[in-house]
Amino acid sequence: MKRKAAIVTVVLLSLCSVQGFSQADKVDEYVRSEMAKRKIPGLSLAVVRNGEVIKARGYGLANVELNCPVTAETIYQSGSVGKQFTATLIMMLVEEGKIKLDAPISTYFHDAPATWKGITARRLLTHTAGISDKLYDQINLRQDYTEDELYHKIASLPLDFPPGEKHNYSNPGYLLLGILVRKVTGDFYGDQLQKRIFNPLGMATARIISEADIVMNRAAGYRLVKGELKNQEWVAPMINTTADGSLYLTVLDMAKWDAALYTEKILKKASLDEMWTPVKLNNGTTEKYGFGWRLEEIRGHRIIEHGGSWQGFNTHISRYVGDRLTVIALANLDGAHPEEIVKGVAGLYIPDLAPGNAELSD
Numbered sequence: 287m288k289r290k291a292a293i294v295t296v297v298l299l300s301l302c303s304v305q306g307f308s309q310a311d312k313v314d315e316y317v318r319s320e321m322a323k324r325k326i327p328g329l330s331l332a333v334v335r336n337g338e339v340i341k342a343r344g345y346g347l348a349n350v351e352l353n354c355p356v357t358a359e360t361i362y363q364s365g366s367v368g369k370q371f372t373a374t375l376i377m378m379l380v381e382e383g384k385i386k387l388d389a390p391i392s393t394y395f396h397d398a399p400a401t402w403k404g405i406t407a408r409r410l411l412t413h414t415a416g417i418s419d420k421l422y423d424q425i426n427l428r429q430d431y432t433e434d435e436l437y438h439k440i441a442s443l444p445l446d447f448p449p450g451e452k453h454n455y456s457n458p459g460y461l462l463l464g465i466l467v468r469k470v471t472g473d474f475y476g477d478q479l480q481k482r483i484f485n486p487l488g489m490a491t492a493r494i495i496s497e498a499d500i501v502m503n504r505a506a507g508y509r510l511v512k513g514e515l516k517n518q519e520w521v522a523p524m525i526n527t528t529a530d531g532s533l534y535l536t537v538l539d540m541a542k543w544d545a546a547l548y549t550e551k552i553l554k555k556a557s558l559d560e561m562w563t564p565v566k567l568n569n570g571t572t573e574k575y576g577f578g579w580r581l582e583e584i585r586g587h588r589i590i591e592h593g594g595s596w597q598g599f600n601t602h603i604s605r606y607v608g609d610r611l612t613v614i615a616l617a618n619l620d621g622a623h624p625e626e627i628v629k630g631v632a633g634l635y636i637p638d639l640a641p642g643n644a645e646l647s648d
Contacts, residue, residue: 310341313634317345320627326619327508327515328356332537333631334612337545342537348505348618350515361491361504361534362616365594367601368531369460371479373411373578376463377557378482380407384470387411391462394469399441404449407466410459411577412565414452416445417459430524433465453565453573457530460578464529475529487546489539495526501534507598509620518598518620531594537614540603544612547605562590585638593625604628609636 313333321329328346332339344356379385385394387408392398398405409415421440425431431439440458447454467475476494484492491503507518526532546552553561561577574581582589591604600622605612613632615624633639 329617330537332614363599364533365596366531367594368533370578372529416447417456421458427521430522450568460530492535492539505618540614
């Protein structure tokens with residue numbers, strides 16, 4: 287009798303293993319199919335539920351020339367996914383009283399132009415300050431600039447609109463936030479990120495970009511030119527260190543970050559809630575953007591998310607907070623649109639968002 291019960295137990299365990307493999311295989315099949323359609327060389331994926339990683343793996347090649355495969359430990363450039371870390375750092379300094387969200391920015395930049403009178407840290411965080419993206423028409427991306435030089439070039443440009451009138455995505459606005467961190471702490475913002483966020487959370491491979499350093503498991507970035515894969519275009523080293531999104535990280539780093547956002551390890555709940563509140567414009571209307579995060583809702587599911595695109599890399603994190611599910615995808619191709627892959631994977635885990643009858647439960 288005992289032997290029969292043992293056999294039944296083994297059979298049941300085997301069935302569970304097969305079912306588990308089938309579920310994982312469904313995600314793998316979907317990701318590989320999307321990568322083939324988009325000609326993505328390599329992609330790392332992590333799925334996090336209740337703060338625990340339930341899937342993390344790599345697909346394709348981290349370096350095509352060396353035929354080096356992607357893993358969950360592959361390191362990518364963050365692109366604008368890095369803005370959420372800059373915004374968090376600013377909020378940590380707000381909690382400490384070193385920065386006031388609604389104080390004129392001239393409180394910290396004493397030589398700020400008169401046109402910046404209505405600009406505050408809040409306006410910079412929410413892309414409503416009017417700071418122009420035309421900076422990139424004025425500088426040579428293959429030339430190094432100091433923070434002071436970049437600041438004065440931004441200050442010399444007219445605003446796109448009066449502060450608070452519109453929401454218009456501005457990379458130079460976040461560049462200014464990085465300079466603001468140095469103003470109030472005396473430290474480079476990247477060093478502050480390391481000390482205050484990356485090290486405490488055990489994000490072991492998250493760091494500021496450095497082309498010179500030896501970085502293990504670093505992916506190469508690519509672009510498509512007339513359908514043919516090419517290496518990323520080169521930019522000057524200092525251009526790749528600004529606070530608008532110049533980080534190296536892995537999906538495992540991002541999983542640790544996601545878990546921390548359900549706690550008060552880094553910020554108080556009130557501060558996190560403020561970061562995830564839609565910005566209000568001068569006319570009383572709101573935009574679906576907080577502090578370094580886009581805010582969406584699909585079929586009643588609240589999503590806090592952001593993407594990034596820079597120098598041959600595309601990245602995305604979507605946090606389905608009510609479902610306590612997060613999907614992270616990092617890809618080494620400009621124009622990969624990983625946000626679409628992220629949503630497809632989320633639809634396999636959340637029945638309401640599943641395409642057709644495709645559904646995955648874990």
